[in-house]
Amino acid sequence: MDEQDALKFIHGKVPRSGDDAAFIQNLLITTDMLHKKSDFPQGTTHYTAGWRSVGASLSDIAAMGGDPIAVVAAYSSPEFRKEEIDEFIRGANEVCQMVGAEYVGGDLDNSDEFSVVTTAVGESVKPVFRRGAEWGDVVCVTGDLGRSAAAKRLFERNENEKANEMFRFKPRIEEGLAIAQYSTSMMDSSDGLVRSLYEIGKASMCGFEIDSNTIPINEMLKGIVEDGEVALRVAMTYGEDFELVFTAPREKIKEIEEDIEISITVIGEVVERDIKMDGELIENQGYTHG
Amino acid sequence: MDEQDALKFIHGKVPRSGDDAAFIQNLLITTDMLHKKSDFPQGTTHYTAGWRSVGASLSDIAAMGGDPIAVVAAYSSPEFRKEEIDEFIRGANEVCQMVGAEYVGGDLDNSDEFSVVTTAVGESVKPVFRRGAEWGDVVCVTGDLGRSAAAKRLFERNENEKANEMFRFKPRIEEGLAIAQYSTSMMDSSDGLVRSLYEIGKASMCGFEIDSNTIPINEMLKGIVEDGEVALRVAMTYGEDFELVFTAPREKIKEIEEDIEISITVIGEVVERDIKMDGELIENQGYTHG
Structure with missing residues (x-):
């Protein structure tokens, strides 16, 4: 297996x-x-x-x-x-x-x-699970994606100081506590955004419609990977980032944003089935931890 | 190191x-x-x-x-x-x-x-640490020692069914809870009895005087290692057993015995310094986990 x-x-x-x-x-x-x-x-x-x-x-x-x-x-x-x-x-x-x-x-x-x-x-008195996303909810991520992928490339170039710095991160505890007040499902992005969507989709028996233009790609990654399409794919699948992926009713996003300091991006919405980006099916690929 | x-x-x-x-x-x-x-x-x-x-x-x-x-x-x-x-x-x-x-x-x-x-x-509301043994306390072990050493020898002989059986053990949870009511220090015997004595001695700033005749040697080990002295040394140093080693006031031992089903053996007493058996210093040797 x-x-x-x-x-x-x-x-x-x-x-x-x-x-x-x-x-x-x-x-x-x-x-x-x-x-x-x-x-x-x-x-x-x-x-x-x-x-x-x-x-x-x-x-x-x-x-x-x-x-x-x-x-x-x-x-x-x-x-x-x-x-x-x-x-x-x-x-x-x-x-x-x-x-x-x-x-x-x-x-x-x-x-x-x-x-x-x-x-x-x-x-936790009332934790948030992967199950619970509801049709009509929006799906969001905290911060940006691709930070660890960028760090790996910096390690390859022996830019170790910057790479180490990017490899350290602040766990989203404060944000998780705030989001948990309103979210219907949540997990982290450590296996990649696409895999997170598949996991939440499977547990919640739902699909997602993602808008590629909204994906918050890490700035350093954008600088390293010049091709925008490649950067998007890396940000979505590489994983090893520790952002939060969650679903919540659209009208709650403003309240969440008021409660936390980092950015939250609405990247799409919960639909009945299938995981699609810009109308096309996304394959279930992501980081499989070696 | x-x-x-x-x-x-x-x-x-x-x-x-x-x-x-x-x-x-x-x-x-x-x-x-x-x-x-x-x-x-x-x-x-x-x-x-x-x-x-x-x-x-x-x-x-x-x-x-x-x-x-x-x-x-x-x-x-x-x-x-x-x-x-x-x-x-x-x-x-x-x-x-x-x-x-x-x-x-x-x-x-x-x-x-x-x-x-x-x-x-x-x-736990009030756990028992390695520190706390007091001069005049007795030192005790639950069950017997050398069970895992015996199992290892059975594995070497390809007597795998019996060896596996002896390799599984019931963790001393019930006993630990009962002993904790009265004991002044405790740890398990997973690194060997001798190492446990040294650890408790160091944490409690005390020594022990052990009586070799009292050491409860596992019956299976006795059967496998016929030389009594070798069996004693193995039982005391081999480790990987999961019995409890603890100190308590002598007058509390009877109460502990009434509370639990397995045997408890008083193997010696807490003294001011040095770890001795039958009056001779014991070297700090035990299992170092590989």
Whole structure:
């Protein structure tokens, strides 16, 4: 089975799986594995790795409209260097502090490849799931898309300082909490916008009609990928970004916008079936985490 | 740095680390990484792997005197086979159900080596830490020691059915909750009894005087390792068992025994300094997780 089939199979066996985080009692729990080969390009610092891996799990809490409490990490590496562990913890601490969570430690292990598994725990009285989008709702994203894709290209060019900076991000906790007041479904964009649309569509039994002109493409990505069509495709499918994709009644968007500081873009609307952009079907492609 | 030095370094940086689980608000959170090479001998079924890895994290909740709520797992494997994932989930579910927790899913990833990172979340109003042992307390263990060492030898002999059975264990949740009413310090025996004594000794700034005749050695291990001295050493240092090691005032032991069904053995007492058995210093050796 590939990852998508396996996840589908697991969802059938584990009822609380299938959203960005599992909801049990009033807790949200989510775990993520990141590997050097697929997730930390050459040039990624341990500071960025700590930040990004912990941030990825915090993003899953944000995507449920949750308030994070704590994060743990299992850190696996061919060797334990004091400076690397120190920098990893600094990154983990900083991203936690930024959203009012606490990094509380974890486990250490030896492995051939550097990898990190982070688990975040948060709380919510009424989380937002992938199911719940309703016909007539609009579909929106926070911020812009393609930031990580741009960072990867900067790493390839050895522009590591800028690349690391773009690889760190502020998890959308505040925004998730505000959006959760009004949204009917939500998830993050870590697998790419197109995959997010397919996931929400499947869980909510709906389709989407997207307007390509509205997609907020990251400025840095636009600068790197000059062809506008390529930039659009990358922004929509590359993933590894940690923005929120959500649906809400159109009349609530103004209220959400008033509650949060970053931009929100209405990129389309919920329809009965099929996922289309400018009237044409979009194939279900996105980032499959290696 | 080796694992022990790295953990010490991290404990200096992350205040809530250093116990079997981190305590924050009224929650306990713990994460553990297990690898095929070091933790799942040839012959280990995925059913046992799911059970054991989830059980290891539940044991950490038990070791704090906590009540578990949920467990997630990040499952990383060269390939995803439906039967293997199915069996893994069955094992994970069963060990959770046994102690009133729920397996709520996790993450999937590809890696060269099969590995699992499990994270358990539990609750406690007043957990038991490694610090707190007091001079004059007795030191005790639940059940017996050497069960996993015996299982490993059975795997080597290809007695896989029995080996798998012994590799699965009931996390000492009930016992941990009962013991926590009276104990002054606690941790599990997963790194070996000797290492547990050193950890509690360091955190509590005390020593121990152990009586070798009292060590409860697993019967199966005794049968496999005929030399009594070797069996004793293996039982004390091999680790990967999930019993509880705790200190408590001597007069409370009877009450603890009345509260729980399994055996508790007083193996020695808390002294001012040094860790000795039958009057001789014991070296700090134990299982270093690979």
